[in-house]
Amino acid sequence: MSEAIREANGEGRAALVVYLPAGFPDMDTSRACLEAAAEAGADLLEVGFPYSDPLMDGPVIQQANQVAMDAGYTPHDDIEMCAQLDANLDIPSLVMTYYNICWHYRAPDRLAGFARAAADAGLSGAIVPDLPVAESAPWLRVAADVGLASVFLAASTSDDAHLASAADASTGFVYATSTLGVTGTRESLSQRAEPLVSRLRAVTDRPVCVGIGVSTADHAAAVAGFADGVIVGSAAVRAAADGGPVAVKRLVAALAQGCRRGYRAPASSESAR
Amino acid sequence: MHDGHFGRFGGRFVPEVLTTTLDELETAFDKAQADETFAAQMDALRRDYGGRPTKLYLAEHLTAHAGGARIYLKREDLAHTGSHKLCNVLGQGLLAQRMDKRRLIAETGAGQHGVATATIAALLGMECRVYMGEEDCRRQRLNVVRMQLMGAEVTPVTTGTRTLKDAINETMRDWVTNVETTHYLLGSVVGPHPFPMIVREFVKVIGEEVRGELLEREGRLPDAVMACVGGGSNAMGMFHRFITDETVRLIGVEAGGHGLDTDQHSATLVAGTEGILHGARSYVLQDDYGQVHPTHSISAGLDYPGVGPEHAWLRDTGRAEYRAATDAQALEGFRLLCELEGIIPALESAHAVVPAVELARELGPDGIIVVNLSGRGDKDVDEVSHVLEMVTPSDGESDVHAPDRSPAHPPRSSARTSDSPQRAASSSTGGEEG
Numbered sequence: 001m002s003e004a005i006r007e008a009n010g011e012g013r014a015a016l017v018v019y020l021p022a023g024f025p026d027m028d029t030s031r032a033c034l035e036a037a038a039e040a041g042a043d044l045l046e047v048g049f050p051y052s053d054p055l056m057d058g059p060v061i062q063q064a065n066q067v068a069m070d071a072g073y074t075p076h077d078d079i080e081m082c083a084q085l086d087a088n089l090d091i092p093s094l095v096m097t098y099y100n101i102c103w104h105y106r107a108p109d110r111l112a113g114f115a116r117a118a119a120d121a122g123l124s125g126a127i128v129p130d131l132p133v134a135e136s137a138p139w140l141r142v143a144a145d146v147g148l149a150s151v152f153l154a155a156s157t158s159d160d161a162h163l164a165s166a167a168d169a170s171t172g173f174v175y176a177t178s179t180l181g182v183t184g185t186r187e188s189l190s191q192r193a194e195p196l197v198s199r200l201r202a203v204t205d206r207p208v209c210v211g212i213g214v215s216t217a218d219h220a221a222a223v224a225g226f227a228d229g230v231i232v233g234s235a236a237v238r239a240a241a242d243g244g245p246v247a248v249k250r251l252v253a254a255l256a257q258g259c260r261r262g263y264r265a266p267a268s269s270e271s272a273r
Numbered sequence: 274m275h276d277g278h279f280g281r282f283g284g285r286f287v288p289e290v291l292t293t294t295l296d297e298l299e300t301a302f303d304k305a306q307a308d309e310t311f312a313a314q315m316d317a318l319r320r321d322y323g324g325r326p327t328k329l330y331l332a333e334h335l336t337a338h339a340g341g342a343r344i345y346l347k348r349e350d351l352a353h354t355g356s357h358k359l360c361n362v363l364g365q366g367l368l369a370q371r372m373d374k375r376r377l378i379a380e381t382g383a384g385q386h387g388v389a390t391a392t393i394a395a396l397l398g399m400e401c402r403v404y405m406g407e408e409d410c411r412r413q414r415l416n417v418v419r420m421q422l423m424g425a426e427v428t429p430v431t432t433g434t435r436t437l438k439d440a441i442n443e444t445m446r447d448w449v450t451n452v453e454t455t456h457y458l459l460g461s462v463v464g465p466h467p468f469p470m471i472v473r474e475f476v477k478v479i480g481e482e483v484r485g486e487l488l489e490r491e492g493r494l495p496d497a498v499m500a501c502v503g504g505g506s507n508a509m510g511m512f513h514r515f516i517t518d519e520t521v522r523l524i525g526v527e528a529g530g531h532g533l534d535t536d537q538h539s540a541t542l543v544a545g546t547e548g549i550l551h552g553a554r555s556y557v558l559q560d561d562y563g564q565v566h567p568t569h570s571i572s573a574g575l576d577y578p579g580v581g582p583e584h585a586w587l588r589d590t591g592r593a594e595y596r597a598a599t600d601a602q603a604l605e606g607f608r609l610l611c612e613l614e615g616i617i618p619a620l621e622s623a624h625a626v627v628p629a630v631e632l633a634r635e636l637g638p639d640g641i642i643v644v645n646l647s648g649r650g651d652k653d654v655d656e657v658s659h660v661l662e663m664v665t666p667s668d669g670e671s672d673v674h675a676p677d678r679s680p681a682h683p684p685r686s687s688a689r690t691s692d693s694p695q696r697a698a699s700s701s702t703g704g705e706e707g
Contacts (some may be wrong), residue, residue, distance in 0.1 A: 023413070052565040053550065055439065055445040056288050062432060074562050100549045101287055104563030128284045155290035157452055162293055180290060181450035 023068030041256030058184030086122025221262030277466025342640025384416025461504025465552030
């Protein structure tokens, strides 16, 4: 997964990570939307597995999750969709879901069962936003066993010790949250993102991607000026809701342009490569 | 119990953005605990503002009605704001002040914790927002008005179940966004570490008072202490001091809703499975995939699919017992206290009454039971009159009647000393536990 980000950077652009939930508005359309994102220039896909209590998510993603759950899809259906996705695409995908979903998958195997199913479905990694590093040892063990990368969140409120531990535990990339708050589109990009990325650079060589509140091509261009990757969620979900795969494709193409237009290689890591 | 775990339960499953703040909260709490001025401030406020210690009342008529053990009521309903909730908000409000947070946010189900939080915010001059499920705003309207009168902003939550679970989600989302200026004044022994520990420490005064006073009056410890359990704060407050008194049974009563054979209940410890919800590992009412179930209870304060992790641990170690009382049994307990004792209890607290009557009969006249009467029922009067009319006509739940149709004890004098046949019949249906 970090290779995909470094490869994009090598081609002179920030990597573009696009989030869409499985099963929204239905399973086939969600797969078509993810494929459209890939075609339009996404470097990584983040597939949301809906959960009843998504406390890191704002209204757009909450509602999409609710639609998928109301349709009766289970995490097993989500995994199956990912397997089909993997057969059709050559870019990496990761799952984003909450810890209770991971922990319940294929009881009694639980975490190990989830990690194995994810790896078997071709997923490259996982983001579990309510799993902080301090609680992550059981997950990291089973994820490492099957070669799944783990992505942890880093926030501007975290002290340097927490930032360093989040970066160390992140085997894919570090997810820097651009702003305080839950997922959702924002009018303007928060001023907190750039200083946070600088702080992370001081403690890690891992790729740093910025998400939460990154909604437009201009935001993407701005983030590409200081980060290795740009993560867009709610804006993509809104496009999927409004115009399906066609709208997703249009949005992602514009975001990809932003990632190219604004990209500046970080001075220090450039020489390291 | 260290690092926020109670056996395998508890922990801190929250977004990274909150972890530093939770560390700071724990540090502030530890410092306050070691600080005599904090203790003095708490004592003075509890006493002069909060009305503590609350009374321990021997409910003679309920005792006579049960015909067994003496039943004492711990009168938390007489505390300021009308429930035990003030103990916790006083403590956390002062902590927030010490942490330089000027804004308090809180979730509330029945509105009791919301009212307590609005109260402390007014007292300390802080900004306050309370999240409350839309459905709960309706059924506990009086408490919404009380909060507003004290200057709090009440935000109805329209997502998910529109009850306590989603009010907590929404409060968490606010906190994630405003964590630098805001303290989340969590209202129960739930949530990520250090909340279950902090809330317990602030409410354990309930059991301490009971223990001291009962030893003085009866010369011995009770056979059992009982309390309703939603998230579990009033029960933990009652239980904690007695955990090491091995002869004292600790009995929690969850909301059995329409019955445990339906999916319309909130009996998490009796019928739930292990999972992770709202920042902690505990028991959860959920499906096989980990999706959390909607719950039901006649009482908004117990209508919650999770429960505090320390209760999960007390359950698994066998130190505490948990059972469920149905909506109908809660209404029965409500009516018993109204008519026999002249006390209108909160519907939440009323859940413990019928199980207490049953236990009193099991224990016999030498026994002593203390029930935590965690709140008063003014807030429930509208809802109860509404519900009683709905279930009164011949729908089979023959033990529930509107007061004007069939008083619990038509001949007042005899009712206090002997069982009516109707009463005996209703209590035979009251043994539902898991």
